[in-house]
Amino acid sequence: MSFVEETYDVVVVGAGHAGCEAALACARLGLETILFTISMDSVAMMPCNPNIGGSSKGHLVREIDALGGQMGINIDHTFIQSKMLNKSKGPAVHSLRAQADKAAYSMEMRSTLQHTEHLTLRQAEVAEIVVEDQKITGVKTYSGALYHCKACVLCTGTYLRARCLYGDVIEHTGPNGLKAANHLTDSLIANGIEMYRFKTGTPARIDSRSIDYSKMEEQFGDERIVPFSFTTNPEEVQIDQVSCYLTYTNEKTHEIIRANLDRSPMYSGVIEGTGPRYCPSIEDKVVKFADKDRHQLFVEPEGLHTNEMYIGGMSSSLPEDVQYAMYRTVPGLEHAKIVRNAYAIEYDCINANQLYATLEFKQIKGLFSGGQFNGSSGYEEAACQGLIAGINAAMEILGREQIVLDRSQSYIGVLIDDLVTKENHEPYRMMTSRAEYRLLLRQDNADLRLTPIGHEIGLISDERYQWVLEKQRLIEEEIKRVHGVRIGANEKVQQLLASFDSIPLNCGVSLADLIRRPELNYDCLAPIDPDRPELHPEVTEQVNINIKYEGYITRQQKQVANFKKTENKKIPVDLDYDEVPSLRIEARQKLKALRPLNIGQASRISGVSPADISVLLVYLESYQYRKNH
Amino acid sequence: MYRTDTICAIASGMTNAGIGIIRISGEDAIQKADQIFRGKTSLTDVPSHTIQYGHIVFENQVIDEVMVLVMKAPRTYTTEDTIEIDCHGGMIVMQQILKAVIAQGVRPAEPGEFTKRAFLNGRIDLSQAESVMDVIDSESSYALHNSMNQLQGLFSSQIKEMREAILYEIAYIESALDDPEHISLDGYKEQLLPKMDHIAKKIRHLLDTKDHGSLLKNGIRTAIIGKPNAGKSSLLNILARKDRAIVTDIAGTTRDTLEEQIMLQGIALNIIDTAGIRETSDVVEQIGVQKAYDSISSADLILYVVDASTALDENDLKIMDTISNQNVIVLLNKSDLECITSEDDIREHLDQTIIPFSAKNGNGLDVLEDLIAQRFFSGEISDHNEIFLTNARHIAALSNAYDSLLHVMDSISMEMPEDFLSIDLMDAYESLGLIIGASVEEDLVNEIFSKFCTGK
Known part of the structure; x- marks a missing residue:
C-alpha cells in the first residue's frame, strides 16, 4: 500500500558526494529539497581512499568550489595532511591533494546539510521512480511512501544491487557492510533505462598499532598549506599535519598472490562487472606487470580518532587467509592485524550516453543523475556531476536555461562530455591527459574561469564575484605594465641575475623577457622593478604564469577558438x-x-x-x- | 572536423594542359596569395574581380609567370575571398605553386571542399542540395579508398612506427603526471632528446626525398650511359616518343650532354644523354667522356645500356667499376638478337638490377617504368589525378609534425617542465595521424593503461 508523504520540488536519491552537492545546490537556490540516504551515518562517506584531490581531481574540487559547491570547503575543515602534487612540473598539472579525517569529513558535511534552509535529510531506501508522460513526478520508498516532485536527481553510487566479494565469500551489501539498494534497478529498467554493471575494489585497513613504521619511509605534508576553497583564508589552514608512509611489495608477496590467483573471484569468473584499468587490484598488477619486482604501497591514516590505516596500492579480492599472508610479507606489516578486509564491490550503473550534457535523461524529463551511477569513479568526479545535475534540475524547475560547461572551460566539462558522448566500459576516472586544453584549465585559475558562471546561477555571492572581476582587471593591467618595463644592463641587474645563476644581459630587455627565463620569475625580479604596484599574491601568481608560458598559452587559445566554431x-x-x-x-x-x-x-x-x-x-x-x- | 580556415587546391585537374589554375578560398586568401606574388600592385590593394599580371616567387626563386584573379567575398563561388592563379599548365609548375601557397599556412582542401563551402554559404541553390551531398559522399569514400591504398606502402608503415614511438613517450609523461608518486620523470628529458632528434631526422629525410630534394620538385636526374652504339639514344627516343608530354627541352651545358624532361607514370625524369664512354685520344671526345663521368656522379639514377650482341670490354669494366655504388638499372639492350653478353656475364662485375631490353621494339619498357616508380616512390604513385594532392597534404602534415618535434626539443633545451613537452608531442602525433587517418584520444588512454602500472 502506498500513501503520499509529502511534496517537494526536488528529490535527491543518495547522500554521497554527488547527492550532497546536488541537494545543497537545489536548496541554496530556494527549492524545497529532500535528500534520501540509506543510512544517516554514511552521509558523504569515503568508503575507499582517505583523500580528496590528487592529479586532475584537485582541479575538479577547485572547479566545484568556483561554481559554489561544498567539497572544497568541507575538506579545508577536515583535512589532516595536504600536498601540492607535481610541483616540479608546469602549473597546468599542479594538483592539490589532502588526506581527510574520514569521520570528520562525513560529520562536517552532514552538519552543513542540516543547517541548510529548504533541505530535508531522510533515511529511507527509494525503490521506485514515478514517471508520467515521459516526465518524472515522484519517487516511492521501500516502505511505500510516495514523494511528489518536479525533478529528481539519482546519485545511488555503488549501492544498486551491490555485492561485496573476497575469495569465495559474497556479501550482498553496499560498501562497509551497509545495506544495498536492491529495488530501484527494476523500476529504472521498467522505465526504459539501460543498465551496466561495474566493479571496483578497496584494500584492507590495518591496525596502526600492529605496524612497524621504522621499516617505512615517512611522507610529510607541505610546509605551506594551500587551501582548496577560494573562500578559505590560507592562514586558517596552517595546521599540525599527520604523516603517511611509503613501503613496497616484494617477490614473496607476488609469489603468494600468484599461487592463489585461482581463489580470486576476478580470475575464477565469479565477478561479472567491469573494473577500472587505472585502479588495478594487486593481483592485476602482479599479473599484468610481471616484470616489476615490487610495487609501491602508501600507508595512510583514516582519521585522527581511529587507528585504521589504509594500504593504498594493495586493493584485492583474494580470500581472507591469503590477504593475511600477503600483507604480512610487506616490510613493516609483518605483524599486521587487519581491521577491515580488502574486497571487490559490484554494482549497477547506467550507460551515461542516455543523458544530455546537462545530465538530464533524454527520455525522461526532470530526471537527472550524477556520480558513480553514471559510470564514473572517485569522490571528486561524483561531486562535480552531482553539482551540475542539481543546478540543472533547479534551472529546469525555475524555467531558466540549463548550463553545459564545454571542454575548453573546465575539467568538469571534459568529464561530462566524455561520459555522455563516448563509449565507456569501465568506471571513468578523470586524468589530466583527457583535457585537451589543460594549459588554460589550471587549478590556480578555476575561480577566474567559473566564478562568473556560479554567480549567474546564483550560488556565488555578489561580493565574491566582484573580487574575481577586480582580480581579472588587476592581472590584465599588470601583465600590460610588465611588458612595457625595460630593464637595462646595469650593475644592479647583473648582480641580481648572477645571484640566480642567470646569464648576464648584453643589452636592454623587457621585464617579461626576464620572467620567461626558467630560473627567474615575477617575484624574484622585484628589486629591479621599482614601479611595481602592491598586489595580492593571487594576482601576481597569475601574472607570472601568463607571462612565463605566454607562447604556449596563445597556441592553446587558438586551438580553443577552432574548437568553439563547431561547438557553437x-x-x-x-x-x-x-x-x-x-x-x-x-x-x-x-x-x-x-x-x-x-x-x-x-x-x-x-x-x-x-x-x-x-x-x-x-x-x-x-x-x-x-x-x- | 569541419573548419572554416583558408584552403587551396589545383582546380584545373592534374593533366599537362596548357593552363593550370590554383584556387585559394577563405578569410586570408588574398593576403596569403600576396605573400608569394610579385606584380605592379599588391593584391590586397586591387579592386575585386580584376586580373593582375606578375610572377610567383618562392624562396627567392621565380616559379612562373602568372595571371592572378582576385575576387572578394561575397560574389565568388564559395562566397569567401577567392584567388585563382592562372599559370603554365605543367604539373611540376602547378605543384610548386601549390607548395608555395601551402607554405604560407594555407591548408590543402579536402575533396569536394570548395563545393561544400559554396553550399554551406548559401551560394548553391537548394535544389542542388542532394547532388552536392552525393558529391561529398562519393568523394570522401574515394579519399578513404585512396588512403587505404597508401596504408599498404612502406611510407605509411614508417609513419606508423614514428607514431607509436611518440605515443609511448606521451603515455609515459601522462602516466607520470597522473600518478606522480608511482612514476618518476627524473632524467627523462635527457633520454627523450635523442629519441625525438632521431624521429625528427627521419621526417626531415622523408621531406627531403619527397619535397625538398630533387625528385618531385625538379625531377629525377637520370643519366643514360654506355659505350658508343650501345643504344643510348634509341632508349631516349623510345622514352620520349611514347605518348608522354615533353615539358621542357633544356640545352645541355655542352653539345655532348642533352637534358630532356619526360614524364613517366607521373614522375619527372631529367634525362641526360651522355657521350659514349671509351678510351680515346681525341681531345674533343675526351671532354665529352669526362662530362659523362661528371653526369654519373651527380645522377639520382643511372640507366646503363649494354649491347648484348657484343662482348664486354675494358670500357665496360671501367664503367661498371665507376657506377658500382650508385642507383643503377642495367638495360641489356638488343636482347632480341643473338646474345653474346648474358646477364650472368654482367653480374660477375656488377651487383645491380638487370632488365632484358630492346630499344628497337620497346620490350622491357614497362618493367623499367615500374622499377623506377617503385624505387623512388615505394610503389605509392599510381594515379596522376590524386598523387600530387595527396602528396601536398602529406608534406603539409609531415612539416607540421617536424615543427612540433622541433618545439619539443626547444622546450627541452629551455628546461620547460615535462607537461609542456606532451602538448607538442601530441601535435606531432596528430599531424602524423592525418596521413594515415587515425584517431587520437583513445589510443593514448589505452597506451597508458597497457604500458604503465598506475593507480591507487
Missing part, C-alpha cells in the same frame, strides 16, 4: 536523423541514440566520420533554410 553549431533537439540522406547506417544509429547538442559533440562520437559530419552540416543548412522560408 547547434543541432535542433527535434532533428529527425532518418530524414538526413547519405548518412552511413552506423552513424545514423549512433546519432539517433546519442542526440548530440552540437556539431562538435557529434564529431566526438565514435563511429561518426568526418564525412558524416559534412553530410550533417549540409543538411542542417538546408533545414534552417526551409524553416526560414
Whole structure:
C-alpha cells in the first residue's frame, strides 16, 4: 500500500558526494529539497581512499568550489595532511591533494546539510521512480511512501544491487557492510533505462598499532598549506599535519598472490562487472606487470580518532587467509592485524550516453543523475556531476536555461562530455591527459574561469564575484605594465641575475623577457622593478604564469577558438536523423541514440566520420533554410 | 572536423594542359596569395574581380609567370575571398605553386571542399542540395579508398612506427603526471632528446626525398650511359616518343650532354644523354667522356645500356667499376638478337638490377617504368589525378609534425617542465595521424593503461 508523504520540488536519491552537492545546490537556490540516504551515518562517506584531490581531481574540487559547491570547503575543515602534487612540473598539472579525517569529513558535511534552509535529510531506501508522460513526478520508498516532485536527481553510487566479494565469500551489501539498494534497478529498467554493471575494489585497513613504521619511509605534508576553497583564508589552514608512509611489495608477496590467483573471484569468473584499468587490484598488477619486482604501497591514516590505516596500492579480492599472508610479507606489516578486509564491490550503473550534457535523461524529463551511477569513479568526479545535475534540475524547475560547461572551460566539462558522448566500459576516472586544453584549465585559475558562471546561477555571492572581476582587471593591467618595463644592463641587474645563476644581459630587455627565463620569475625580479604596484599574491601568481608560458598559452587559445566554431553549431533537439540522406547506417544509429547538442559533440562520437559530419552540416543548412522560408 | 580556415587546391585537374589554375578560398586568401606574388600592385590593394599580371616567387626563386584573379567575398563561388592563379599548365609548375601557397599556412582542401563551402554559404541553390551531398559522399569514400591504398606502402608503415614511438613517450609523461608518486620523470628529458632528434631526422629525410630534394620538385636526374652504339639514344627516343608530354627541352651545358624532361607514370625524369664512354685520344671526345663521368656522379639514377650482341670490354669494366655504388638499372639492350653478353656475364662485375631490353621494339619498357616508380616512390604513385594532392597534404602534415618535434626539443633545451613537452608531442602525433587517418584520444588512454602500472 502506498500513501503520499509529502511534496517537494526536488528529490535527491543518495547522500554521497554527488547527492550532497546536488541537494545543497537545489536548496541554496530556494527549492524545497529532500535528500534520501540509506543510512544517516554514511552521509558523504569515503568508503575507499582517505583523500580528496590528487592529479586532475584537485582541479575538479577547485572547479566545484568556483561554481559554489561544498567539497572544497568541507575538506579545508577536515583535512589532516595536504600536498601540492607535481610541483616540479608546469602549473597546468599542479594538483592539490589532502588526506581527510574520514569521520570528520562525513560529520562536517552532514552538519552543513542540516543547517541548510529548504533541505530535508531522510533515511529511507527509494525503490521506485514515478514517471508520467515521459516526465518524472515522484519517487516511492521501500516502505511505500510516495514523494511528489518536479525533478529528481539519482546519485545511488555503488549501492544498486551491490555485492561485496573476497575469495569465495559474497556479501550482498553496499560498501562497509551497509545495506544495498536492491529495488530501484527494476523500476529504472521498467522505465526504459539501460543498465551496466561495474566493479571496483578497496584494500584492507590495518591496525596502526600492529605496524612497524621504522621499516617505512615517512611522507610529510607541505610546509605551506594551500587551501582548496577560494573562500578559505590560507592562514586558517596552517595546521599540525599527520604523516603517511611509503613501503613496497616484494617477490614473496607476488609469489603468494600468484599461487592463489585461482581463489580470486576476478580470475575464477565469479565477478561479472567491469573494473577500472587505472585502479588495478594487486593481483592485476602482479599479473599484468610481471616484470616489476615490487610495487609501491602508501600507508595512510583514516582519521585522527581511529587507528585504521589504509594500504593504498594493495586493493584485492583474494580470500581472507591469503590477504593475511600477503600483507604480512610487506616490510613493516609483518605483524599486521587487519581491521577491515580488502574486497571487490559490484554494482549497477547506467550507460551515461542516455543523458544530455546537462545530465538530464533524454527520455525522461526532470530526471537527472550524477556520480558513480553514471559510470564514473572517485569522490571528486561524483561531486562535480552531482553539482551540475542539481543546478540543472533547479534551472529546469525555475524555467531558466540549463548550463553545459564545454571542454575548453573546465575539467568538469571534459568529464561530462566524455561520459555522455563516448563509449565507456569501465568506471571513468578523470586524468589530466583527457583535457585537451589543460594549459588554460589550471587549478590556480578555476575561480577566474567559473566564478562568473556560479554567480549567474546564483550560488556565488555578489561580493565574491566582484573580487574575481577586480582580480581579472588587476592581472590584465599588470601583465600590460610588465611588458612595457625595460630593464637595462646595469650593475644592479647583473648582480641580481648572477645571484640566480642567470646569464648576464648584453643589452636592454623587457621585464617579461626576464620572467620567461626558467630560473627567474615575477617575484624574484622585484628589486629591479621599482614601479611595481602592491598586489595580492593571487594576482601576481597569475601574472607570472601568463607571462612565463605566454607562447604556449596563445597556441592553446587558438586551438580553443577552432574548437568553439563547431561547438557553437547547434543541432535542433527535434532533428529527425532518418530524414538526413547519405548518412552511413552506423552513424545514423549512433546519432539517433546519442542526440548530440552540437556539431562538435557529434564529431566526438565514435563511429561518426568526418564525412558524416559534412553530410550533417549540409543538411542542417538546408533545414534552417526551409524553416526560414 | 569541419573548419572554416583558408584552403587551396589545383582546380584545373592534374593533366599537362596548357593552363593550370590554383584556387585559394577563405578569410586570408588574398593576403596569403600576396605573400608569394610579385606584380605592379599588391593584391590586397586591387579592386575585386580584376586580373593582375606578375610572377610567383618562392624562396627567392621565380616559379612562373602568372595571371592572378582576385575576387572578394561575397560574389565568388564559395562566397569567401577567392584567388585563382592562372599559370603554365605543367604539373611540376602547378605543384610548386601549390607548395608555395601551402607554405604560407594555407591548408590543402579536402575533396569536394570548395563545393561544400559554396553550399554551406548559401551560394548553391537548394535544389542542388542532394547532388552536392552525393558529391561529398562519393568523394570522401574515394579519399578513404585512396588512403587505404597508401596504408599498404612502406611510407605509411614508417609513419606508423614514428607514431607509436611518440605515443609511448606521451603515455609515459601522462602516466607520470597522473600518478606522480608511482612514476618518476627524473632524467627523462635527457633520454627523450635523442629519441625525438632521431624521429625528427627521419621526417626531415622523408621531406627531403619527397619535397625538398630533387625528385618531385625538379625531377629525377637520370643519366643514360654506355659505350658508343650501345643504344643510348634509341632508349631516349623510345622514352620520349611514347605518348608522354615533353615539358621542357633544356640545352645541355655542352653539345655532348642533352637534358630532356619526360614524364613517366607521373614522375619527372631529367634525362641526360651522355657521350659514349671509351678510351680515346681525341681531345674533343675526351671532354665529352669526362662530362659523362661528371653526369654519373651527380645522377639520382643511372640507366646503363649494354649491347648484348657484343662482348664486354675494358670500357665496360671501367664503367661498371665507376657506377658500382650508385642507383643503377642495367638495360641489356638488343636482347632480341643473338646474345653474346648474358646477364650472368654482367653480374660477375656488377651487383645491380638487370632488365632484358630492346630499344628497337620497346620490350622491357614497362618493367623499367615500374622499377623506377617503385624505387623512388615505394610503389605509392599510381594515379596522376590524386598523387600530387595527396602528396601536398602529406608534406603539409609531415612539416607540421617536424615543427612540433622541433618545439619539443626547444622546450627541452629551455628546461620547460615535462607537461609542456606532451602538448607538442601530441601535435606531432596528430599531424602524423592525418596521413594515415587515425584517431587520437583513445589510443593514448589505452597506451597508458597497457604500458604503465598506475593507480591507487
